[in-house]
Amino acid sequence: MTEAPLTREDLLALDRDDPLARVRDEFDVNPDVVYLDGNSLGVPPRGVAERVAAVVEVEWRGGLIRSWNAAGWIDAPARVGAKLARMLGADGDEVVVADSTSVNLFKLLTAALRARPGRHVVLTEDTNFPTDLYIADGVSALLRAEGVSVRRVPRSRLVDALGDDVAVLYLTHAHYTTGQLHDMHGLTSAAHRVGALALWDLSHSAGVVPVDLHAAGVDLAVGCGYKYLNGGPGAPAYLFVARRLQESLETVLPGWMGHAAPFEFSATYRPARGVLRYLCGTPPIISLAALEVAVDLWLRIDMAAVRSKSMRLGDLFIRLVDERCAPYGFEVVSPRDAVLRGSQVSLRHSAGYAIMQALIDRGVIGDFRAPDVMRFGFAAPYTRYVDVWDAVDALSVVMDDGAWRDARYSTRAPVT
Amino acid sequence: MTEAPLTREDLLALDRDDPLARVRDEFDVNPDVVYLDGNSLGVPPRGVAERVAAVVEVEWRGGLIRSWNAAGWIDAPARVGAKLARMLGADGDEVVVADSTSVNLFKLLTAALRARPGRHVVLTEDTNFPTDLYIADGVSALLRAEGVSVRRVPRSRLVDALGDDVAVLYLTHAHYTTGQLHDMHGLTSAAHRVGALALWDLSHSAGVVPVDLHAAGVDLAVGCGYKYLNGGPGAPAYLFVARRLQESLETVLPGWMGHAAPFEFSATYRPARGVLRYLCGTPPIISLAALEVAVDLWLRIDMAAVRSKSMRLGDLFIRLVDERCAPYGFEVVSPRDAVLRGSQVSLRHSAGYAIMQALIDRGVIGDFRAPDVMRFGFAAPYTRYVDVWDAVDALSVVMDDGAWRDARYSTRAPVT
Numbered sequence: 001m002t003e004a005p006l007t008r009e010d011l012l013a014l015d016r017d018d019p020l021a022r023v024r025d026e027f028d029v030n031p032d033v034v035y036l037d038g039n040s041l042g043v044p045p046r047g048v049a050e051r052v053a054a055v056v057e058v059e060w061r062g063g064l065i066r067s068w069n070a071a072g073w074i075d076a077p078a079r080v081g082a083k084l085a086r087m088l089g090a091d092g093d094e095v096v097v098a099d100s101t102s103v104n105l106f107k108l109l110t111a112a113l114r115a116r117p118g119r120h121v122v123l124t125e126d127t128n129f130p131t132d133l134y135i136a137d138g139v140s141a142l143l144r145a146e147g148v149s150v151r152r153v154p155r156s157r158l159v160d161a162l163g164d165d166v167a168v169l170y171l172t173h174a175h176y177t178t179g180q181l182h183d184m185h186g187l188t189s190a191a192h193r194v195g196a197l198a199l200w201d202l203s204h205s206a207g208v209v210p211v212d213l214h215a216a217g218v219d220l221a222v223g224c225g226y227k228y229l230n231g232g233p234g235a236p237a238y239l240f241v242a243r244r245l246q247e248s249l250e251t252v253l254p255g256w257m258g259h260a261a262p263f264e265f266s267a268t269y270r271p272a273r274g275v276l277r278y279l280c281g282t283p284p285i286i287s288l289a290a291l292e293v294a295v296d297l298w299l300r301i302d303m304a305a306v307r308s309k310s311m312r313l314g315d316l317f318i319r320l321v322d323e324r325c326a327p328y329g330f331e332v333v334s335p336r337d338a339v340l341r342g343s344q345v346s347l348r349h350s351a352g353y354a355i356m357q358a359l360i361d362r363g364v365i366g367d368f369r370a371p372d373v374m375r376f377g378f379a380a381p382y383t384r385y386v387d388v389w390d391a392v393d394a395l396s397v398v399m400d401d402g403a404w405r406d407a408r409y410s411t412r413a414p415v416t
Numbered sequence: 417m418t419e420a421p422l423t424r425e426d427l428l429a430l431d432r433d434d435p436l437a438r439v440r441d442e443f444d445v446n447p448d449v450v451y452l453d454g455n456s457l458g459v460p461p462r463g464v465a466e467r468v469a470a471v472v473e474v475e476w477r478g479g480l481i482r483s484w485n486a487a488g489w490i491d492a493p494a495r496v497g498a499k500l501a502r503m504l505g506a507d508g509d510e511v512v513v514a515d516s517t518s519v520n521l522f523k524l525l526t527a528a529l530r531a532r533p534g535r536h537v538v539l540t541e542d543t544n545f546p547t548d549l550y551i552a553d554g555v556s557a558l559l560r561a562e563g564v565s566v567r568r569v570p571r572s573r574l575v576d577a578l579g580d581d582v583a584v585l586y587l588t589h590a591h592y593t594t595g596q597l598h599d600m601h602g603l604t605s606a607a608h609r610v611g612a613l614a615l616w617d618l619s620h621s622a623g624v625v626p627v628d629l630h631a632a633g634v635d636l637a638v639g640c641g642y643k644y645l646n647g648g649p650g651a652p653a654y655l656f657v658a659r660r661l662q663e664s665l666e667t668v669l670p671g672w673m674g675h676a677a678p679f680e681f682s683a684t685y686r687p688a689r690g691v692l693r694y695l696c697g698t699p700p701i702i703s704l705a706a707l708e709v710a711v712d713l714w715l716r717i718d719m720a721a722v723r724s725k726s727m728r729l730g731d732l733f734i735r736l737v738d739e740r741c742a743p744y745g746f747e748v749v750s751p752r753d754a755v756l757r758g759s760q761v762s763l764r765h766s767a768g769y770a771i772m773q774a775l776i777d778r779g780v781i782g783d784f785r786a787p788d789v790m791r792f793g794f795a796a797p798y799t800r801y802v803d804v805w806d807a808v809d810a811l812s813v814v815m816d817d818g819a820w821r822d823a824r825y826s827t828r829a830p831v832t
Contacts, residue, residue, distance in 0.1 A: 060460050
């Protein structure tokens, strides 16, 4: 017995019953496109434009230097970090907003190596997110004299590769290409059993997958502000250091914002308490203000409902691709079991680049990852069930009419 | 024979003849205050609010992920860097906007040490800007196994301390407390004579003092976007790598934005050409857009006129303090010779903190640096001669009436 094929009306009906439908109104969604790339850049929350205008016109122009205190700029990294902590299963004094994901990876990876003297291996997945791999290689090159090295293994071999020479297990929670989720709790426990620390990159999970850093026993984590968190293009990133480790870990990037008393302008660095020592330079206040609007909105969103809807959106997408695009040779490279999947579904096709360009031209925006993967992200707070229908419908049209074969779609732009 | 004391009318007359008077209209100056803290946070250029609104509403909301190409986000660090290069006596492919000053100092200091194998000393001034000192100490702690150390000496002993063990001479062009200028050309040449590189921090000079990196033979430089450059609170910073060194220096922070082809998402880092390899993570686009408005304005401003006016503003400030505040025990800690001075005048007074608070309460905004220094910055493009009069007038009133003795002015706020 097979189910009857889905119809657009079925998906509209799901939207009518969606407990998150009203949340969509809190985002400033572009009505002209079907946007399935919130995993790369989230849409703006409503109120960002007004907030950013106030930062420029009232706080910067009017308050000038006084706004460091009067407008709370100086506390913003800790304040926004404490709000984010509530989304991450962490305490408010364990998370701070700072720098970029890459720079934060560098800070915490070097700190983890310092915290495990005598151990020199960074263990990671061979297809971890590129910047994570690059930063690990950079750390290894920098500390070559000490024998630091990076061990890259396939995900299936991670546990076996955890030897007593491993200082830190260094992973991304949701895989950027496939959306596969790691078992954060299980892998962190495995790392601890051999005396290693666990450093997780939450960039592709926080905001769509419930994350509970305390429950998983995580030591260190970083994440991105501009993907599922909707903080704006290049929004500042964040980092987490478990309280039990905070006083024993040193930062190798001791900038003035991480000083215990930055405005003493002392010639000697004295680390700020706890996680605040991982601040480095002055944060970009305008971009940080946009991120704070997003984080404030997130705190009003039910994450369990997000996860439930997100899994369903992905399941429906896969089912519709199966029903409507079977002849075209797409391979679903994401787990079909939603429990094992973040909030994206990736399709492999040798003409994936051109097909995605043709889709974008028709107002359905996903993205492409070389060499052949089309990614469709489902940011549940603002993605409708009918968007899934419309996306697969457009895909079937592009394949049916061969539009993707147009030469203009095969020329690679630097960004997709 | 002494000159007649200055009058307010004298300064108004200078404003009437000021060739930069019309430039002031290009900044969105708060008319309610006399702002002499552009050395800590510059005022907004006109047009920033509109530009930032367009980034949020058109590029982010409307263009979404497409704006990385369509709105030129991906090229912004190189594009704005190339514009800045014109202010710095550098070529367009030698400057890039990235991260914070502190992070950039870390990148270039580690690169400089790698470029001078066998040399392990970072030579710096003992009262260099705190974050510069902290970062050097952080690098030294990180590379302790290799014997890297920091040699801090008074400015008078810098040349003598340049031994053949020095890898890099590491200085700030204009001193943050006193405004004293280093001889960039002479010290860079001295460093080169012993085989060391020279790394300059331009945070307190670029924008008020003509900087010619090529003429001075500088190897490496960094600078801040939010002080004299008016890029907005926490604006991204910039860095310079002389072309002759670009291909031989490695970055230890190899983030994805510094990859030769970031959107290939290759598992192996391959440095971008030239200075672009010093990009690391994704830049904060909204803050970067504000900085670009400022840099575009700077390119229309005559730097020779800025320097000339800036020196005159400082000279007049000192003369007025001499004439009107002699009884109060201020010590001018900046050079009285304008040629040796950046664009600030600092006064030492044991009650400096309270005096500055009382001044700020009267709408004259300078700042304070512990333990006893009041700083007055003269951002020539938007500071009027009459502002100098009004500032010293307020200072004399605060001292005359003893307002600064009010208890509320002696409680330290975290930021001044």
